[in-house]
Amino acid sequence: MLTTLKALILCVFILVILSLYWAVLFHVEQNSKALKVWIVDFDSQVAPYTTTTPLVGPQLVQTALMQNEMPTHLNFQPKAASDFGFDPMDVRRQVYHQKAWAAIIVNANATTLLRQAVSSGNSSYDPLGIAQVIYVQARDETTYSQ
Secondary structure: OOHHHHHHHHHHHHHHHHHHHHHHHHOHHHHHOOEEEEEEEOOOOOOOOOOOOOOHHHHHHHHHHHHHOOOOOEEEEEEEEHHHHOOOOHHHHHHHHOOOOOEEOOOOHHHHHHHHHHHHHHOOOOHHEEEEEOOOOOOOOHOOOO
């Protein structure tokens, strides 16, 4: 009798936990478009890189905007670097203050570094350095001040 009771309690416990888990995942894909992600293109817009014709930044913005046409996607929104005073730290600050869920910052030297790597055959070039992804995972609300 005791073993049957333990098995019943365990089954009910598992069913409750799994029900909560499935409830959390219900409509995640459909609701993902409510998450605003900024794409801020600093490529060739900040000195000393202003003489270079941007290539990487506009392509990343265009690719992200094409994602908006898919049925389940994040809400990608292009933002001008001038909206942030040409300061990537201001983008970070805005994300921290929950103006957007995340931001993709295209670095100012993205096209310049790519062209230098291609022209000189630089094998140490790291393409991961062309952009930054900024998001706030969790925050202690007691230490938050504006």
